[in-house]
Amino acid sequence: MPKPIIEVDRCKGCELCINACPEDVLAMSSEINAKGYFYPSVVHPDDCTGCRYCLLVCPDTAIQIENKGKVTTPPEALTGKTFSYCPGCTHGVIHRLVAETIDSLGIRDRTVGIAPVGCSVLAYEFFNCDMQEASHGRAMAVATGIKRGRPDLMVFTYQGDGDLASIGMAETIHAANRGEKITVIFVNNAIYGMTGGQMAPTTMPGQVATTCPTGRDVNLAGWPIRVVELLKTLRTPAYLARVAVHDPKNILNAKKAIRKAFKYQLDGTCFSLVEVLSTCPTNWGYQPHESCEWVEENMVPYYPLGEVKVPEEVPVQVGS
Amino acid sequence: MAKKLMKGCEAIGEAAIHAGCRLFFGYPITPQNEIPEYMSARLPQVGGMFVQAESEVAASNMLYGASGAGCRVFTSSSSPGISLMMEGVSYMAGAELPVVIVNIMRGGPGLGGILPSQSDYFQATKGGGHGDYRVLVLAPSTVQEAADLVIDAFDLADKYRNPVMVVGDGLIGQMMEPVEFKKTIKPEELAEKPWATTGCAGRERNVINSLYLDPEQLEKHNWDLYAKYQSMAAEVRHEDYNTEGGCDVLIVAYGTVARIAKTAIDQAREKGLKIGLFRPITLYPYPAEALAKAALGAKAVLVAELSTGQMVEDVRAIVAGRRPVAFHGRVGGMVMGPDDLVAEAEKLVAVPA
Numbered sequence: 001m002p003k004p005i006i007e008v009d010r011c012k013g014c015e016l017c018i019n020a021c022p023e024d025v026l027a028m029s030s031e032i033n034a035k036g037y038f039y040p041s042v043v044h045p046d047d048c049t050g051c052r053y054c055l056l057v058c059p060d061t062a063i064q065i066e067n068k069g070k071v072t073t074p075p076e077a078l079t080g081k082t083f084s085y086c087p088g089c090t091h092g093v094i095h096r097l098v099a100e101t102i103d104s105l106g107i108r109d110r111t112v113g114i115a116p117v118g119c120s121v122l123a124y125e126f127f128n129c130d131m132q133e134a135s136h137g138r139a140m141a142v143a144t145g146i147k148r149g150r151p152d153l154m155v156f157t158y159q160g161d162g163d164l165a166s167i168g169m170a171e172t173i174h175a176a177n178r179g180e181k182i183t184v185i186f187v188n189n190a191i192y193g194m195t196g197g198q199m200a201p202t203t204m205p206g207q208v209a210t211t212c213p214t215g216r217d218v219n220l221a222g223w224p225i226r227v228v229e230l231l232k233t234l235r236t237p238a239y240l241a242r243v244a245v246h247d248p249k250n251i252l253n254a255k256k257a258i259r260k261a262f263k264y265q266l267d268g269t270c271f272s273l274v275e276v277l278s279t280c281p282t283n284w285g286y287q288p289h290e291s292c293e294w295v296e297e298n299m300v301p302y303y304p305l306g307e308v309k310v311p312e313e314v315p316v317q318v319g320s
Numbered sequence: 321m322a323k324k325l326m327k328g329c330e331a332i333g334e335a336a337i338h339a340g341c342r343l344f345f346g347y348p349i350t351p352q353n354e355i356p357e358y359m360s361a362r363l364p365q366v367g368g369m370f371v372q373a374e375s376e377v378a379a380s381n382m383l384y385g386a387s388g389a390g391c392r393v394f395t396s397s398s399s400p401g402i403s404l405m406m407e408g409v410s411y412m413a414g415a416e417l418p419v420v421i422v423n424i425m426r427g428g429p430g431l432g433g434i435l436p437s438q439s440d441y442f443q444a445t446k447g448g449g450h451g452d453y454r455v456l457v458l459a460p461s462t463v464q465e466a467a468d469l470v471i472d473a474f475d476l477a478d479k480y481r482n483p484v485m486v487v488g489d490g491l492i493g494q495m496m497e498p499v500e501f502k503k504t505i506k507p508e509e510l511a512e513k514p515w516a517t518t519g520c521a522g523r524e525r526n527v528i529n530s531l532y533l534d535p536e537q538l539e540k541h542n543w544d545l546y547a548k549y550q551s552m553a554a555e556v557r558h559e560d561y562n563t564e565g566g567c568d569v570l571i572v573a574y575g576t577v578a579r580i581a582k583t584a585i586d587q588a589r590e591k592g593l594k595i596g597l598f599r600p601i602t603l604y605p606y607p608a609e610a611l612a613k614a615a616l617g618a619k620a621v622l623v624a625e626l627s628t629g630q631m632v633e634d635v636r637a638i639v640a641g642r643r644p645v646a647f648h649g650r651v652g653g654m655v656m657g658p659d660d661l662v663a664e665a666e667k668l669v670a671v672p673a
C-alpha cells in the first residue's frame with residue numbers, strides 16, 4: 001500500500017498537502033514540530049492511492065511517498081538545507097522542479113546556477129551545484145559571462161519579478177535578443193517579497209502593496225508587464241512559456257516546461273525562459289491555500305498559461 | 321619580437337590577448353572605442369569571444385560571471401561608463417574575482433567632455449563603488465608601458481583575486497608609439513582556478529558570492545580583504561627621474577602629466593633650476609615610502625594633475641608637512657604645458673621655504 005511519509009521537522013505547517021489530497025489521507029496534528037509548526041499526520045493510510053499530490057505541492061520537500069517497499073527521495077540537485085521561504089510560499093516547489101530536471105538530465109556536475117537578489121537570494125545554498133550570486137537584476141548578464149566563457153556548462157538563472165522585469169529588464173531583453181543559450185526560471189509572485197511587499201512591475205491592477213496602499217493604479221503605475229509576451233516580439237528564436245504551481249496539475253505542467261527549457265539549452269538550440277506564477281502568502285496577506293486560489297482567480301486570467309513561443313529556424317538574411 | 325608602431329588603445333587590446341585573455345565584454349564610449357573595436361576584430365581570430373553589452377552595468381556583471389567561471393576577462397571604458405561599472409566592480413571585489421578594467425579617463429563630472437583628464441583618481445584609488453574595498457590601480461605614461469602593465473594586470477588580478485584597473489587618458493589611448501609585447505601566454509597554460517564555478521564534477525560545489533548576512537562573518541570578510549589590500553603593498557612601483565643628489569622642486573605626476581613634466585625638467589635645466597620627477601606607476605597601492613624619500617631630497621614638492629586636486633591629498637598625507645606641497649591642475653580636457661610647470665616650480669623656489 002502506498003503512503004506518505006512526513007519528515008516532520010522540515011514542515012512549516014502550510015497545510016497545502018492536506019488541501020491537495022483527494023482522499024483526505026492527511027490531517028493536521030495537534031503537536032508542534034521542532035520549528036514550532038503544526039504538521040500533517042497520516043490519518044487514513046488505507047485511503048492513499050499513491051497519487052503524490054501531497055509530495056508535489058509541498059514547498060519544503062517534507063513529504064516522500066512509500067510504495068511497494070520503495071521510497072521517493074529528494075532530488076540530488078538540492079542540498080537538503082531547509083528553505084528560507086515563508087510557510088506555503090511556492091518558491092520551494094519551483095526549486096524542487098528545477099532540481100528534479102537537473103537530476104533527470106544528468107547535468108548536475110556541469111551546471112552553474114545564478115541566484116538573484118530577492119527572496120531567493122540564498123538559492124546558492126539550496127541548489128546542489130556550482131552557483132553564483134548576482135547583483136539585483138543582473139543574473140542574465142552574469143549568465144552571459146559564464147556561458148560565453150564556458151559554452152560547455154549548463155547555465156540557469158532563477159529570478160523574481162522585481163529582479164527580472166524591473167531593475168533587470170534591460171539585461172532580460174538583451175540576453176533574450178542575443179539568444180544567449182541559457183535557461184531562465186522567472187518567478188512571478190506579483191510583489192517584492194524580500195523587501196516587505198512593495199509594488200512589482202507585475203503587481204495586479206487594484207492589488208494592494210506597501211507602495212500602492214490603495215491598490216495598483218494603472219494610470220499612475222501602468223499595467224502589469226507580461227514578460228513572456230513582451231519577449232515573444234523579439235525575432236531571435238526562443239522557448240518561452242508561462243506555467244503555474246498552485247495545484248498538482250499545474251505543477252506537472254510546469255515541470256514539463258522547465259525540462260523543455262533545459263533541453264533546448266542542452267541541445268544548443270536557443271534562449272529559454274519559463275515564467276512561473278507563484279504565491280506570496282505573507283505579503284499578499286492570505287493563507288497558503290487562499291493564495292493558490294488567488295493565483296487561479298486573479299493572475300491566470302491576466303497571465304495566460306502555456307507555451308508562448310517555441311524555437312524555429314529563422315534564416316539569416318544579410319541586408320533584409 | 322620586433323617593435324610595431326601601434327595606437328595606445330590597440331596596444332592595450334593586443335596586450336590583453338598576449339596575456340592569454342580571450343573574452344571581452346564592453347560598451348562603446350569615446351575616447352576608447354578603438355579598444356572594443358580592436359577586440360571585436362581580433363578575438364575571433366584567436367578563438368576568443370567579444371560581446372557588445374547593452375550597457376556598462378551589464379558588461380561589469382558579465383565580467384563577474386566569466387571571471388567567476390575561471391576565465392581571464394577584460395573590459396575597457398571611459399569615465400561615465402566606469403561609473404556604471406562600479407556595481408560589478410564592488411561585487412567582484414566582494415566575491416574576490418580577478419578582472420582587468422581599463423579606464424581611458426575623460427573630463428567630468430556628468431557627461432563632461434571627451435578630452436584627457438585624470439579626474440577619476442579618487443574613484444579608482446579609493447574604491448569607487450560601495451563598500452570597503454580597493455582595486456589595484458596602474459597608470460602607464462607611454463604606449464609601451466600601457467602594453468606592459470595590461471599584461472601584468474592580468475597576473476596581478478589572478479594573484480590577488482581582485483579587480484585591477486589600468487588608468488590612462490585620451491592622449492595615451494590615441495598616441496602611436498613603437499611597442500613590443502614582453503610575453504605571450506596561451507590560455508591553456510594558465511593555472512587552474514580551483515575556486516571557480518566550472519561544474520562540480522569530482523569535487524565539492526563552488527559558490528561565488530558577496531553576501532554575508534551574519535555581521536560577525538561580514539566583519540571578518542572585510543578585515544580579510546583589508547589584509548589582502550595591505551599585502552598588495554609588495555607591488556608598489558614608481559619611477560624617479562632626475563632626483564639623484566636631490567632637487568630644488570620635486571614634481572609628482574603620473575600618466576600623461578609625467579611626460580609633460582619630463583619636458584619641463586629639460587627646460588628648467590637650461591635655467592639652472594633642478595626639477596626632479598616622482599612618477600607613481602601604481603596609484604593603489606601608492607609608493608608612499610619612496611615618495612617620502614624623494615620629497616625629503618627636495619626643497620619643495622609640486623603635484624601636477626589633470627584635476628582640481630585629487631592625488632595631491634595623498635601626497636600631502638605622505639609628505640606630512642615636512643616639505644611645502646603646491647598644486648597645479650588643469651581640467652576639462654585642458655592640459656598644462658611644460659613651461660607652466662617650470663613657472664610653477666620657479667614660484668616655489670622664489671618663496672622662502
Ligand SMILES: Cc1ncc(C[n+]2csc(CCOP(=O)(O)OP(=O)(O)O)c2C)c(N)n1
Pocket residue numbers: 117118119120136159160161162163164187189191192193194195200
Ligand atoms: C541595487 C539594489 N536595489 C534594491 C535592492 C533591494 N531589493 C532587494 S530584493 C528586492 C525586490 C525583490 O523582489 P522580486 O525580484 O520580485 O523577488 P521576491 O523577493 O518577490 O522573490 C529589492 C528591491 C537591492 N538589493 N539592490
